[in-house]
Amino acid sequence: MGKTQITAEAGIPQIVxxxxxxxxxxxxxxxxxxxxxxxxxxxxxxxxxxxxxxEPRDGGRWRYVSTDAQGNEFGFHGVFHGDPSPDxxxxxxxxxxxxxxxxxxxxxxxxxxxxxxxxxxxSFQSVEDRDGMVASGMEHGVHESHERLAELLDRLREA
Amino acid sequence: MGKTQITAEAGIPQIVxxxxxxxxxxxxxxxxxxxxxxxxxxxxxxxxxxxxxxEPRDGGRWRYVSTDAQGNEFGFHGVFHGDPSPDxxxxxxxxxxxxxxxxxxxxxxxxxxxxxxxxxxxSFQSVEDRDGMVASGMEHGVHESHERLAELLDRLREA
Numbered sequence: 492m493g494k495t496q497i498t499a500e501a502g503i504p505q506i507v508x509x510x511x512x513x514x515x516x517x518x519x520x521x522x523x524x525x526x527x528x529x530x531x532x533x534x535x536x537x538x539x540x541x542x543x544x545x546e547p548r549d550g551g552r553w554r555y556v557s558t559d560a561q562g563n564e565f566g567f568h569g570v571f572h573g574d575p576s577p578d579x580x581x582x583x584x585x586x587x588x589x590x591x592x593x594x595x596x597x598x599x600x601x602x603x604x605x606x607x608x609x610x611x612x613x614s615f616q617s618v619e620d621r622d623g624m625v626a627s628g629m630e631h632g633v634h635e636s637h638e639r640l641a642e643l644l645d646r647l648r649e650a
Numbered sequence: 651m652g653k654t655q656i657t658a659e660a661g662i663p664q665i666v667x668x669x670x671x672x673x674x675x676x677x678x679x680x681x682x683x684x685x686x687x688x689x690x691x692x693x694x695x696x697x698x699x700x701x702x703x704x705e706p707r708d709g710g711r712w713r714y715v716s717t718d719a720q721g722n723e724f725g726f727h728g729v730f731h732g733d734p735s736p737d738x739x740x741x742x743x744x745x746x747x748x749x750x751x752x753x754x755x756x757x758x759x760x761x762x763x764x765x766x767x768x769x770x771x772x773s774f775q776s777v778e779d780r781d782g783m784v785a786s787g788m789e790h791g792v793h794e795s796h797e798r799l800a801e802l803l804d805r806l807r808e809a
Contacts, residue, residue, distance in 0.1 A: 503661065504662070504663075504664065504773060505663065550711065552709065570731075572729075572744065572752045573750050573752075583731060583754070590732060591731075591740065593740055595742070595752060595754050612776070614754065614775055616754065616771060616773055
């Protein structure tokens with residue numbers, strides 16, 4: 492199984508995340524695109540996530556809400572730019588807790604020998620925005636999301 | 651009158667454009683927001699621009715088409731993120747000639763002594779995308795747009 496790599500270079504307003512999964516690209520893409528599957532792996536384990544809207548097409552919008560054990564809700568939303576495909580999914584991303592700070596994510600998937608390398612480049616409006624995202628503890632969420640996704644992909648392959 | 655400054659630092663996937671205009675912020679904001687005014691200054695003089703869609707509100711979309719003297723058409727579109735205001739307008743920007751390459755623009759306006767400093771930060775998905783935009787000759791378009799806008803603001807102030 493691959494290990495998640497998170498790169499945030501000084502002075503460059505981006506975060507690059509890569510991870511190899513032991514599953515074919517078609518299956519990984521489905522896990523990233525079907526809201527019923529996404530909520531089974533997205534975010535740290537202590538949160539529960541529900542989709543309010545999910546329109547994976549050019550100009551379509553998405554919104555999900557994550558709830559913690561105390562019932563606090565955290566909303567996120569964005570807009571797809573272009574039709575999502577395993578080659579590229581481009582979408583904006585905004586945490587409703589700090590409106591006006593928008594990131595743009597480009598997600599690509601490359602398959603080799605039945606394994607899939609997933610790469611996400613998040614571009615921020617400023618280095619300060621990027622640093623704010625890193626400081627928010629997103630690394631914990633990314634690592635745990637990827638662990639959960641790897642487990643889900645194992646179950647889907649066995650099913 | 652200010653001079654337009656365009657900055658594209660090596661290795662950083664952004665373009666920063668600043669220009670001071672001799673007009674109050676409210677008027678400059680109107681020139682950036684009212685499609686009937688925008689088409690009077692946006693783009694180089696040899697192009698004619700028409701708006702197909704303009705919804706300046708959170709989640710609203712915009713699209714315009716520029717036509718050259720030979721009748722060639724160039725389409726551009728994007729999505730507003732947050733309600734545009736003189737403090738901040740955030741929108742995505744995509745040239746339809748190279749779909750999938752999306753930039754995010756943050757436009758801010760600061761007034762001082764009746765003059766307005768306009769600053770645009772364009773964030774790209776990669777340095778290559780940013781360099782492609784610079785290579786496309788955007789500088790000529792920006793300089794001429796700003797000249798035309800300064801002229802329009804003069805006329806609007808006199809009216």
